[in-house]
Amino acid sequence: MNKEKSNYQILLLPGDGIGVEVLPQAVRIIRAATEFYDLDIEYSEALVGGCAIDEYGEPLPTATLELAKVADAVLLGAVGGPQWESLPMQQRPERGLLGLRSGLSLFANLRPAMTFPALARSSSLKLDLVSGLDLLIIRELTGGIYFGQPRGVKVNQGVREGINTYVYNEHEISRIARVAFDMARKRRGRLCSVDKANVLEVTQLWRDVVTETHAEYPDVELEHMYVDNAGMQLVRSPKQFDVIVTGNMFGDILSDVAAMLTGSLGMLPSASLDANNKGMYEPVHGSAPDIAGKNLANPLATILSAAMMFRYSLEQPAAADLIEQAVQATLDDGLRTADIYTPGTTKVNTLTMADNVLKNMSNIFQSGLR
Ligand code: NAD
Numbered sequence: 001m002n003k004e005k006s007n008y009q010i011l012l013l014p015g016d017g018i019g020v021e022v023l024p025q026a027v028r029i030i031r032a033a034t035e036f037y038d039l040d041i042e043y044s045e046a047l048v049g050g051c052a053i054d055e056y057g058e059p060l061p062t063a064t065l066e067l068a069k070v071a072d073a074v075l076l077g078a079v080g081g082p083q084w085e086s087l088p089m090q091q092r093p094e095r096g097l098l099g100l101r102s103g104l105s106l107f108a109n110l111r112p113a114m115t116f117p118a119l120a121r122s123s124s125l126k127l128d129l130v131s132g133l134d135l136l137i138i139r140e141l142t143g144g145i146y147f148g149q150p151r152g153v154k155v156n157q158g159v160r161e162g163i164n165t166y167v168y169n170e171h172e173i174s175r176i177a178r179v180a181f182d183m184a185r186k187r188r189g190r191l192c193s194v195d196k197a198n199v200l201e202v203t204q205l206w207r208d209v210v211t212e213t214h215a216e217y218p219d220v221e222l223e224h225m226y227v228d229n230a231g232m233q234l235v236r237s238p239k240q241f242d243v244i245v246t247g248n249m250f251g252d253i254l255s256d257v258a259a260m261l262t263g264s265l266g267m268l269p270s271a272s273l274d275a276n277n278k279g280m281y282e283p284v285h286g287s288a289p290d291i292a293g294k295n296l297a298n299p300l301a302t303i304l305s306a307a308m309m310f311r312y313s314l315e316q317p318a319a320a321d322l323i324e325q326a327v328q329a330t331l332d333d334g335l336r337t338a339d340i341y342t343p344g345t346t347k348v349n350t351l352t353m354a355d356n357v358l359k360n361m362s363n364i365f366q367s368g369l370r
Helices: 019-036 049-054 061-069 094-103 116-123 171-186 203-216 227-236 248-261 300-312 315-331 350-367
Strands: 007-015 040-045 073-078 108-114 134-140 150-154 158-165 190-195 221-226 243-246 269-272 279-283
Touching: 007 019, 007 061, 019 040, 019 073, 019 269, 019 315, 019 350, 049 150, 061 094, 073 094, 073 300, 094 190, 108 171, 108 248, 116 315, 134 171, 134 315, 171 190, 171 203, 171 243, 190 248, 203 300, 221 227, 221 300, 227 243, 227 248, 227 300, 243 248, 269 300, 279 300, 300 350, 315 350
Parallel strands: 007 040, 007 073, 073 279, 134 243, 190 221, 190 243
Antiparallel strands: 108 134, 108 269, 150 158, 269 279
């Protein structure tokens, strides 16, 4: 994307449940950032997930996908809820997300795990293991065992047999490896590639291709790790990692392990990128039907997803830094939504949390600290 560009199109997909509460708060933050940095953003909005099923009978209407294709970035709240759970698998709200990922060729999923100092005590691990933690997991999102053919369950001589196929070709591997090396280069220069090369031939190929791609990035330090060891190291000593790259299934599992290191689901952003850094940005959490409509949801994961959008798709790192610093300042002020509340801090609702992030953005911007 052109670095000189300052006008962008963003598609907003609030979705279901708390998605419709947290996404507007992130939009307020985006609007403030565009004013500070003199950017021009055009917004469109569409339906995805359960609300699209109710309106159009399908979780990803063609019109939504078409709008997503022309946008520079997509910001999504969450989809799903109990009222759609009895539908057949192919018609459920979550299929809308899968359709967006494949329709936009979003093959690189970025899940940062960062501990905010004010929240380090919420982690299930000891404070010294997680304070200052800042790692990025990059998961291949459109291949591997989740998509390989043949797949299914059949009856073989009266016995039920399930099969899935773990397949990657070298182009898929080098493509995700390049994303990971590029990210490592912009961070602390270290990449750990996770595989199971001692057992699975497909991941021996993964290891070989990542090693070959490393020749293009001599300034990045590369190590390989088996997935069982990586799981253990993530809870033993997570700060040893800078960037981790791995396949779809291992990434799914390891990113949830890493998520727990940071304390709360309500704090975790994510990005899914295509080959041109066009992306879909969304909180890791779901639609939280248990608290939906009550102004209780933590908006910070969605606000931090908006910061990732500024960093990766819009290439406006100063706006991304400002939002992240404002979130940190708000937590330092002691404000907490119910999910991250601890005695001695101030419990606030969705709106008040976002109000305070806005206030801190303005203060930080005007004080010229950044
Ligand atoms: P969930 O993430 O919605 O909720 C899990 C727990 O965390 C709940 O107690 C919820 O109240 C809490 N929580 C989640 N986000 C929060 C926030 N921002 N602030 C405060 N508390 C928060 O997961 P679930 O309950 O397993 O799933 C609910 C629905 O969401 C299901 O229909 C599921 O399929 C869907 N889902 C969607 C996505 C997505 O849209 N990307 C991801 C996961 C689950």
